[in-house]
Amino acid sequence: MQTKLGAVAGLVLAAATFAVTSAVPAQAQVRNSGASPIALQAVLSDSISVNLSGNAVNFNLVGGSANNPGSTSITATTTWILKPSVGSLKLYAFFSSSTSALTDGAGNNIPSADFQLSDNAGAFTALTNTVPFGGANAGLQVSSTPILGNNKSGTRNDVMNFNINLAPLPNLPAGVYTGTLTIQAQAI
Amino acid sequence: MTTGKLLRIAVAGLAMTFAVSMASAQALNSGAQTIALNANLTESLTLSLSASAVNFTLAAGSAANAGSTNITATTAWTLKPGRTAVGVYAYFVSAAAALTDGAGDNIPSSAFFISDNGGASTALTSTVAFGGANAGYQMANVAITGLNKTSSHTDVMAFNINLTGGTLPQLPANTYTGTLNIQAQATP
Numbered sequence: 001m002q003t004k005l006g007a008v009a010g011l012v013l014a015a016a017t018f019a020v021t022s023a024v025p026a027q028a029q030v031r032n033s034g035a036s037p038i039a040l041q042a043v044l045s046d047s048i049s050v051n052l053s054g055n056a057v058n059f060n061l062v063g064g065s066a067n068n069p070g071s072t073s074i075t076a077t078t079t080w081i082l083k084p085s086v087g088s089l090k091l092y093a094f095f096s097s098s099t100s101a102l103t104d105g106a107g108n109n110i111p112s113a114d115f116q117l118s119d120n121a122g123a124f125t126a127l128t129n130t131v132p133f134g135g136a137n138a139g140l141q142v143s144s145t146p147i148l149g150n151n152k153s154g155t156r157n158d159v160m161n162f163n164i165n166l167a168p169l170p171n172l173p174a175g176v177y178t179g180t181l182t183i184q185a186q187a188i
Numbered sequence: 189m190t191t192g193k194l195l196r197i198a199v200a201g202l203a204m205t206f207a208v209s210m211a212s213a214q215a216l217n218s219g220a221q222t223i224a225l226n227a228n229l230t231e232s233l234t235l236s237l238s239a240s241a242v243n244f245t246l247a248a249g250s251a252a253n254a255g256s257t258n259i260t261a262t263t264a265w266t267l268k269p270g271r272t273a274v275g276v277y278a279y280f281v282s283a284a285a286a287l288t289d290g291a292g293d294n295i296p297s298s299a300f301f302i303s304d305n306g307g308a309s310t311a312l313t314s315t316v317a318f319g320g321a322n323a324g325y326q327m328a329n330v331a332i333t334g335l336n337k338t339s340s341h342t343d344v345m346a347f348n349i350n351l352t353g354g355t356l357p358q359l360p361a362n363t364y365t366g367t368l369n370i371q372a373q374a375t376p
Contacts, residue, residue, distance in 0.1 A: 048218035059227035063266035063338035074223060085214065102227055106269055110227065133220070164227055173337035174231035174268045181225055185218040 048080045048089070048185050057162055061177075064170040070162035078185045079155045082147055089187045091142040091158055093117055093127060094134025095179065101127070101138065102164075102179035110177055112138040114168055118161040119143055126165075133184050147187070233265045233274070235372045244349050246364075249357035255347030263372045264340040267332060271374045276328040276343055278302055278312060278370050279319025286312070286323070287349075287366035295349060295364055297323040299356055303346040304328065311350075317373050332374070345370075 053075040061068045078091055095101040100109035112135075116124035119142045131139030143158050145151070160183075166172060238260040246253045263276055280286040285294035297320075301309035304327040316324030330341050347368075351359060 046216055048216055050218045050221045052221045052223065055222065056224045056226065059225070061227050061229035063229060063232070068227070076221070078218070082216070086216070102225055104269075108269065115225075132215075132217075162225075166229075171335050171337045171339075172229060172266075173271075174229045174266045177225075177227040177229065179225040179227075181223040182220045183223065184220045187216040188214055 044081065046081055046083050046086075046187070048078065048082075048187055050091070050183055050185050051077045051079075052183060053077075057181075059162075059164050061164060061166060061172075063172065063174070064166055066165045066167040068164040068166060070164075073159050073161045076142070076158045076160060076183050077155060078145075078158070080185075080187060081153045082187050084152065086147045086152075086187045088147055089145045089185060091144075091183065091185045092131045092133055092139055093142050093160070093181055093183050094131055094139035095127060095181060096138065097135045098128070098138035100179075101181075102177040104173075104175035104177050106175070108173055108175060108177075110164060110166075110169065110172070110179070114165045115179075115181075116163040116165060117142065118163070119158050121159070121161075124161075124163050132186055134182065142183070229266060231266060231268050233263070233267070233372055233374050235261055235263045235276070235370060237261055237370060242347050242368075244347075246349060246351060246359075248359065248361075249351055251350045251352045253349040253351060255349075258344055258346045261327075261343040261345060261370050262340060263328075263330075263343070265372075265374060266338040267374050269337070270376070271332045271337075272376065273332055274328075274330040274341065274372055274374050275317065275326055276330075276341065276370070276372045277316045277318055277324055277326050278345070278368055279316055279324035280312060280366065280368060281323065282320045283313070283323035285366075286368075287364035289360070289362035289364050291362070293360050293362060293364070295351075295356065295359070295366070296354075299350050299353055300368070301348040301350060302327065303348070304343050306344070306346075309346075309348055318371050319369060 057070040059068050095112045098112045101112040101115045102110040112127040116126050118124045127140045128137050129139050130136045242255040244253050280297045283297045286297040286300050287295040297312040300312050303309045312325045313322050314324050315321045316326050327343050
């Protein structure tokens with residue numbers, strides 16, 4: 001009897017051993033490493049650029065005349081790529097000084113109040129505002145573009161015509177008057 | 189002051205600094221593009237006359253031989269700094285023969301008179317900037333100050349020929365012609 005029981009136990013043990021050993025090869029076929037993350041960062045930098053079609057304007061002045069147009073118009077092309085938080089893009093024209101936008105270098109000046117700019121055939125407007133750039137009361141906001149969902153990247157043209165009004169300066173002496181008008185854009 | 193209070197103040201300060209830096213970071217500016225301006229107010233001095241002919245019906249030996257019409261000379265200028273005066277002159281090329289019949293009979297400039305703007309009649313006997321010696325008259329002298337670098341001046345001229353002097357009472361009957369010039373000069 002004891003011999004019989006020993007035989008049965010041996011059979012059970014053998015079967016169990018087979019079952020276990022036969023199952024092990026199925027698990028060993030797939031072996032995973034640990035996950036190794038790669039951090040990705042794509043930066044689309046915000047930018048604004050302004051390009052001008054020309055960099056010089058001449059005026060043949062007539063003493064006391066309100067109409068002294070510039071020799072040429074200049075187109076300012078503003079191109080931008082902006083962040084979602086930006087609400088508008090503004091283009092400014094300005095002088096560093098309102099009292100001497102142009103000067104003959106001998107103490108005779110043409111103030112910014114007598115320098116006029118027409119944007120895209122609009123009305124001529126004197127540069128008498130204080131804008132983010134330039135001197136106090138020496139600037140003009142040429143244009144303002146709302147930034148919406150469909151123009152985070154965009155471009156616009158401002159065709160600028162110029163005029164010098166000498167009606168308020170009837171006693172301006174003859175001479176050559178020079179100055180620098182600056183064009184700059186700001187997104188905010 | 190407790191440590192907690194100091195901590196709160198520090199946190200508030202940091203928050204304000206952060207807010208300011210965030211606000212300033214919202215504005216994005218383009219580069220500044222410049223336009224060189226060159227305005228030339230040319231120096232000018234012009235003189236125009238309301239008419240260019242005067243007739244005289246002469247009476248032999250008479251002091252009063254008025255011209256048929258007055259003539260207005262309008263002088264306009266835009267001057268450079270440094271100019272101090274504008275002179276307006278009337279003159280003949282020759283003092284001896286202001287008017288002539290072409291046959292050797294002449295009316296000298298000393299017998300030709302101009303009344304400027306209702307003033308006294310004055311013979312053309314001075315040597316002026318233009319014309320012959322002793323054949324001119326400075327009608328006007330306008331001082332140039334900072335207030336009239338660009339301006340104008342009007343001279344209303346009335347004319348007379350005085351036939352009483354020298355041999356003029358013996359002037360033969362004939363047609364006498366001549367050219368009176370009106371010219372302005374800015375000095376220095």
